[in-house]
Amino acid sequence: MTERSRHTEIDEEWWKEAVVYQIYPRSFNDSDGDGVGDLPGIVEKVEYLDSLGVDVVWLCPVYDSPNADNGYDIRDYRAIMDEFGTMADWETLLDELHARDIKLVMDLVVNHTSDEHEWFEKSRRQEGKYEDYYIWQAGERDEPPNNWGSFMGGSAWTFDEVRGAWYLHLFDEKQPDLNWRNPAVRADVKELMRWWLEKGIDGFRMDAVNFLSKADGLPDGNPDDWPVGNEHTYHGPRLIEYLRELYDDVLSEYDVMTVAEMDSTPVDLAAEYLGEGGAGLDMIYHFEHMHLDAGPRGRWDPEGWGEWSLVEFKEVMSRWQTGLRGRGWNAVYLGNHDQPRIVSRFGSDEYRAESAKLLATFLLTVGGTPYLYQGDEIGMTNAEFDGLDELDDPMTIGAVEDLIADGEIDSFDEARGMVNYTSRDHARTPMQWDGSPNAGFTDGEPWFAVNDTYPEINVAAALEDEASIWHHYRELIDLRHDNDVFVYGEYDLLLPDDEQVYAYTRSLDDETVLVVLNWSDESTRFSGDAVDDTDATALVGTYPDPPSAPTERAFRPYEAAVYRL
Known part of the structure; x- marks a missing residue:
């Protein structure tokens, strides 16, 4: 990370200033032709990561696993899965990343293990x-x-x-839940955390930690919920105690970052988990914006999926931006290995390049640590699945099979639209490196089918095009690195009820920047009453010629621009 001027009145941390890049190893790069991405394959792409400018790699599980849930069912926390390589390969990856001042964060999966553990x-x-x-x-x-x-x-x-x-087992039957009430379980978890920290990692992404504490007595749940019983498994009575114990006994001794996956966490509760005054976490992944396009009964409700509004999205994101001000730090993301592709979900396949650049502009200028998922930087889109036999994700398959068994649908055809909108498998198609067979991901047969878009959407083509999505990400990452206002500046929403424009300012000391996002496929103007733009200077835009001032002319479909006021 670049050297910065320091702000003595601000609690500065390296992980607040970082840009995180998530790697799903199985789908990133295959070095040996067996069709499965591996650790040497990631090593081959370290220079690529450095050229993009990211500061931290979050590595999804590479531990020994029978792969009932693609590595999130761990058989041995201190061994590497054979398909991914060896511990020596992992150590090489760590060394190569650290040599380029890129930190490595590992997945900590301790709500459950494999039944083969x-x-x-x-x-x-x-x-x-x-x-x-x-x-x-x-x-x-x-x-x-x-x-x-x-x-x-x-x-x-x-x-x-x-x-x-x-x-x-809240997840697959091969993923039995650990009993966190048992002090010996907690002691063993702390021991394995320390083991990895002593090997030199820079933190943990903590998987499904909101489930560690279950309700006393294991009572029946509301049969209308999905899954049934979730009100008794989210944020149980001892969760803060368990997390604080991990911090006090292990994490507080290291200069590392933690980000916890915590579905169904309102902002006020999140504040109780964050920082030394809370449970000791640095950031959490909340899911409020991930639920905006779900049906009334949740992600796998065959009625009502895919519908969301920009006004609702702004309200959710702004509540977190302002609600944690002075109380905690945000983790900002739009997609990951458990979500569909961000362009297909929050942007537009028709305006793929334009909307992908707009999403990048949002992620890298809003408050909090931004998380990018592999392929975001080239605008990868959702795939098309025509049957259950084309899917790999046990969550998607299980949900569709339950809907058929319950008589809510008769066949996959009735769930096709929902699956092709929301399945986790969209994020797990192999990374598209070039236009050669299998997108340059492997010389063999890929473990999962490559998206048909790879001849047009791939890294090689993006690197050659100076106006590409990739170069826009790189420009924004540089902008964030060079301007503390995008890291530590206060966020203020403008035009909260506008159905097309998402606009906000970031302010630090005497500096203010304005971000204008036309989050729609129609041209629209930015309100001249929202801000004084008489001395505005455009810093970056998603079209080659952004308006020199935000009120100069209409913003084109999915046009975004950033101004210094």
């Missing part, structure tokens, strides 16, 4: 201290302990024949 194998046999490492309930094999549902479809309980009891 040594802890679970011993727990099902009731061996010693491991007997209560997971959440077990006695009962008849045809009657689960409660009505809770799994995010992967079906019941959240599976009867284990070895132990003769039910175990809880």
